Amino acid sequence: MIKHKALLQCRVCGCLSHAPTQLKRFEVMHCPRCGARVKLAQQSTSVEVTWALLIAAAILYIPANLLPIMSVYMLGAGQPDTIITGVYHLLEAGQWPLALIVFVASIVVPLLKLFTLSFLLISIQRRSRWRQYDRMRLYRITEYVGRWSMVDVFVIAILTGLVQFGNLARVDANLGSLSFAAVVVLTMFAARTLDEHLIWDIAQQEEAQA
Amino acid sequence: MNENKGFADNLPDVELREQRWPSPVWLIPLAALLIGFWLLFQAWYERGPTITVQFSSAEGIEPGKTEVRYKAVTVGKVKKLKLDNELKYIEAIIELNKEIGRHLGTNASFWVVRPRVNRSGVSGLGTLFSGSYIGMDPGTDNDDQSFYKGAERPPVIAPAEDGKRFFLISDSLGSMDVGAPVFYKQLQVGEVIDYELLDNQDRVQLELFIRAPYFQYVHDNTRFWNASGVELNMNSTGAEFRMESLISVLIGGIAFETPAGVAGGEVSKQGDTFVLHRNYADSQEKQYATRLYYVMYFDGSVRGMDVGSDVEFQGLPIGKVENIEMKMDKDSLDVRVPVLVYIQPQYFDESLTKETGEIAMRKLVEKGMRAKLDTVSFLTGQKVITLSMETDPPPASIKATQFYSEFPTTGTAFEELPFIAADIMISLDETLAGINKLVNSGKLDKTVDNLNKVLAEAEQAVKAAKETLKTVDKNTLPSVTNDVNKISQDLSNTMQKIQGSMGQLDRLTAQNSPTQHQLQEMLEEVTAASRALRSLTETLQRQPSALLRGK
16 A cells, blocks of 8 residues: 555644555554554545444434424424424415425435535545536535534424423424434534545645656 | 655654554444434334224314324324225224233224213313314223224213113103213212113113212112202192202203112112102102003093003002003994003012013902092092902903903992082982971971981981992992982081182182292293203304303
């Protein structure tokens, strides 16, 4: 893998050290001074961590949509709603703009985030050079939009805290909201851990080799 | 890359460590996977049976919303509604909880709880806000099935309530309805839960539920009576007023009491049958469930006899007149008046049943028991049928006919009493005329002694006549009439007094008498009150919310 002795700098104490020409399996490099882990650019764990977070998010996306996220009881009547039945109820009530917002923020955006991040990861792993600038933009949008999905969770948390009037009106959070919050947080972390530098890395390497 | 040799040579080599484990970041998806599996497993594990319940109307049932509740705990939910193949019923597909599914029996029952106003009150008010729900009783046995028929109304008694069921036999349902209260010492201890027409006896059977621990007050000799409305009895001892409760006045009710003093019967078993008396007074009379029906033909007029008149034996009621009709034989133009009566043989002996009672009656008739008409009151002409043992009667027996057996009767002189009275008046007139003649003829002095004798005899004769009148029969009457011919002025005075009191009685009951007027007024007021009540219940039925918001 590593053909010549490269220099490594520890990110913690700044110590420079020589990297070995060859790394055996299961061997990882640590700073000789402070013991912190040091990596070569090619050795970045960004892709691995992002994949892990992304898969966790994808798994939790299923219960987040199947389980009820919130129960609204008014005058004794009401039932737990999943995201999609909530959207359906809003539509039934004629509130289609609201329904659209909830649908986009709670179903489309997390799903799109899962797909775009997967797409970016795959394209990085395949060392693709295809439309690097656009992919960069896609990454930025994903990272920026991601946190707004948390609005749902905040709304539920606030309603649950505020609306507790016994039989008159009551809002309860259900297990689904927890899964949903986990999905949002995990995708946000995944976007964070994905090193956008890697999109360009391949170009740099090739340019350097050329 | 950058080959800065002299500088780079002094640098230490990087420290190499072995790490066989993959990055700990993979614990996150692992945890997510575990959580996901756990949630799915839980959802699968909590899933109860899916059943189909048939209702005649889907009113108030919403798929995905309507809950199934047992003792106010949500145990399931309606998933889907569909029509059955013949479009007669709707089928609600219900998903039940696992725990209730475990206890579901084949005799489980389901019903829709919606706001309801009926005679027994307002129920399901809570559903005005929460929407209808389906109530259920999981039943007792443990074999479950997937198809049930839903009931249209909730059971009156809560499932699994402790108590006993009894049956009451009544002539008519009256104002009773399912849910009508049952009172014991003015305490509501149970309800009417069902009623049906007994097809072969033309009577109504009511089913009661009496709660624990009150069912222990129901004994074999307990009497039930219809406590609907207000009972007002006026008799020589004064007025008596009975009312079980305001509810029973509005919706009817049944009260029961176990008479004290009588050797207390056994505590009744579940399913025992009792007679429902028409009112309290009725219930105080002995009445038995076994009735033998007979038809009787009387020679004379049956005027003064009504349906409900007593059949007596030695002055004690043992039965009642059930029906009086007229029947003509088309060929012979022979018009007869069959009187249908029932006799309760248990008055003679409580151990008699229908069969042994019939045999006993037959034997009694062979021994000389006959029915005859008896006048209870000369003033009103009211009559009863008396069963009495005749001395040396012509032989007769109970004749079986097409419908009812015929009971032999014997005629009575009292049917002709009005004519006798007229005869007596005429005779009196004649006697007076004779006395006049006697006085005028100047033979008086001679006859004073004789007259004194006659008067003394007459006095004796009157006494004898009175005695005879009590036990008289057709054969002895003519001689009585002859005796009476010689009667004195005393009797005539008595007759006048009787006439006088009859006149007063007439005035009291006349069309425009104050009594009549007051009764009329009272009736009108009662009618007005009941009309107001009806309008209230109708309003509530139309808009139960009026209870809360007003009209």
